[in-house]
Amino acid sequence: MDINKVKGQWQNLSTVIEDIDYSVSGHDYNVCLDHEKVRDFAALMLEEGFYLVALMAVHVSPAIEVVYQFAHFETRCRVLARAFVDDNGEIPTISDIYQGANWHERETRDFHGIVFVDHPYLHPLILAEEDVDLKPLLKEEANLKDVAAVRRQPPEPAPEPKAKPEPKPEAKPEAVKSQEQS
Amino acid sequence: MSMDVEVLEDPKHHRYVLNMGPQHPSTHGVLRVLLELEGEYAMELLPVLGYGHRCHEKIAEHKPVKSFMPNTARMDYLGALIYNHGYAQLLERAAGIEVPERVEYIRVITSELNRIQSHLLWYGAYLLDLGAFTPIMYAFDDREHILDILEDVTGSRLTYCYFRVGGVSKDIDDKFVTSTRAFVKRLRSRFPMYEDLVNGNVILQNRLNDVGELTPHTCARYGVTGPLLRGTGVAYDMRRAEPYSIYSKFDFEIPTGTKGDCMASFMVRFHELEQSLRIIEQALDGLPEGPIMTPKVPKKLKIPAGDYNSSVEAPRGELSYYLVSDGSDVPYRLKVRTPSYSNLSVVPEMCQGMLLSDVVSAMGALDLVIPEIDR
Numbered sequence: 001m002d003i004n005k006v007k008g009q010w011q012n013l014s015t016v017i018e019d020i021d022y023s024v025s026g027h028d029y030n031v032c033l034d035h036e037k038v039r040d041f042a043a044l045m046l047e048e049g050f051y052l053v054a055l056m057a058v059h060v061s062p063a064i065e066v067v068y069q070f071a072h073f074e075t076r077c078r079v080l081a082r083a084f085v086d087d088n089g090e091i092p093t094i095s096d097i098y099q100g101a102n103w104h105e106r107e108t109r110d111f112h113g114i115v116f117v118d119h120p121y122l123h124p125l126i127l128a129e130e131d132v133d134l135k136p137l138l139k140e141e142a143n144l145k146d147v148a149a150v151r152r153q154p155p156e157p158a159p160e161p162k163a164k165p166e167p168k169p170e171a172k173p174e175a176v177k178s179q180e181q182s
Numbered sequence: 183m184s185m186d187v188e189v190l191e192d193p194k195h196h197r198y199v200l201n202m203g204p205q206h207p208s209t210h211g212v213l214r215v216l217l218e219l220e221g222e223y224a225m226e227l228l229p230v231l232g233y234g235h236r237c238h239e240k241i242a243e244h245k246p247v248k249s250f251m252p253n254t255a256r257m258d259y260l261g262a263l264i265y266n267h268g269y270a271q272l273l274e275r276a277a278g279i280e281v282p283e284r285v286e287y288i289r290v291i292t293s294e295l296n297r298i299q300s301h302l303l304w305y306g307a308y309l310l311d312l313g314a315f316t317p318i319m320y321a322f323d324d325r326e327h328i329l330d331i332l333e334d335v336t337g338s339r340l341t342y343c344y345f346r347v348g349g350v351s352k353d354i355d356d357k358f359v360t361s362t363r364a365f366v367k368r369l370r371s372r373f374p375m376y377e378d379l380v381n382g383n384v385i386l387q388n389r390l391n392d393v394g395e396l397t398p399h400t401c402a403r404y405g406v407t408g409p410l411l412r413g414t415g416v417a418y419d420m421r422r423a424e425p426y427s428i429y430s431k432f433d434f435e436i437p438t439g440t441k442g443d444c445m446a447s448f449m450v451r452f453h454e455l456e457q458s459l460r461i462i463e464q465a466l467d468g469l470p471e472g473p474i475m476t477p478k479v480p481k482k483l484k485i486p487a488g489d490y491n492s493s494v495e496a497p498r499g500e501l502s503y504y505l506v507s508d509g510s511d512v513p514y515r516l517k518v519r520t521p522s523y524s525n526l527s528v529v530p531e532m533c534q535g536m537l538l539s540d541v542v543s544a545m546g547a548l549d550l551v552i553p554e555i556d557r
Contacts, residue, residue, distance in 0.1 A: 152488030
């Protein structure tokens, strides 16, 4: 697998691609996706030999975020891909591409109530049939955080407002610094 | 008369559903599998999970990060220390805590003892599933020594909570070192006996060869890891692929198979016993003196906002903790990716069209621990 080639292909699918310091976060790359591109992204990852580590959801404001974690059997390359569900709380399934996602999606449906469109059998897996509407991992209004609050943050706010392309090279050293200070 | 012919000719009429579990001995826990059988062949399988769901991920969101450590041991009761290890590493990585060298050595030694203990239990129980009663007696005899060693140092025999953020709770002493060395010697002397008694047995060979074959591609599609994956020839072990703790210091091999069938993963697990012994020996030789706890771990451990991942090699495959923090001392979201969960999800495809007795062989080769699937 040639990671630069793979990254080049991500460019067409994603809005943000970040290199992350593995020693700080345990991931190598962070990729933000539009929910329509999730299937294309999964197909690309399977073709490149990645396996699906896990699929999970995080309830943040403004919308629930679905997180896909991929890794590779040959080289260390741990990729986090994230996408927000659409306004109806739906996102396309990837269970026909990665069959292992089938159960993860059913579990995420149990815990967060996300509907995975075109999933072959979206029945409760971990929770009982009668708890289908329980959605235990949804946050209460008071505890719900904005998505920016759970992202890695620079230790002090930058004085001059900078445009998006800039933070990429800066993000890494700043994240390290915040670790040391804590 | 026409009715009878129809019934005989249409295979659908021969099918019936057999309920295996949730109390079946060969599912090793409260797992239920619905089998649609045609004669003795399983045509469709549907695992039904959740009987042992204890809301660990929900609990994690309601208490300080450090208090979750005992819960990790209750997910995989056979790999408790390795689950401790993954979680301790997650918090240390997230909070930027350095761990003393002696602690890393103690963690590796006890984790590997734990892995051997898990493999020995699987070895005995799997053969019991296949109808061999004697091996479990031998395996439990050996396993008992590990439980005694670990009980001395951790205080418990199964669901250990020994690791702390930044250290371990109790130092190991000379008695631990001597008895571990004695155990290494003893287990090694038992391998030829296991080989003679079990591994070459013709019944075992016939029950396992060519049963439940997997390919690396199937493993990638389902996220299958651990000995099953290594049985297909992929030398993927988190201790090598993403070296954590001090595993990069040790010289050990990653046993692999070629065919990806039950026999391959059986032999991989068996050879891993020896590799774990090698790691333990090297770690005992190099065991440094020093503190067993980092002095500066705050009582209220705040994790900087962001998301963190920590992956370790559990006895059954890759274990990953994924933590999302909002900057407080309580996790915003904690996801535990357990190996058996993904390994079991391959069963409906792997066992399709198999003889019912082979389904038992194939599921036993997964070395399932149901509480880590249900969490």
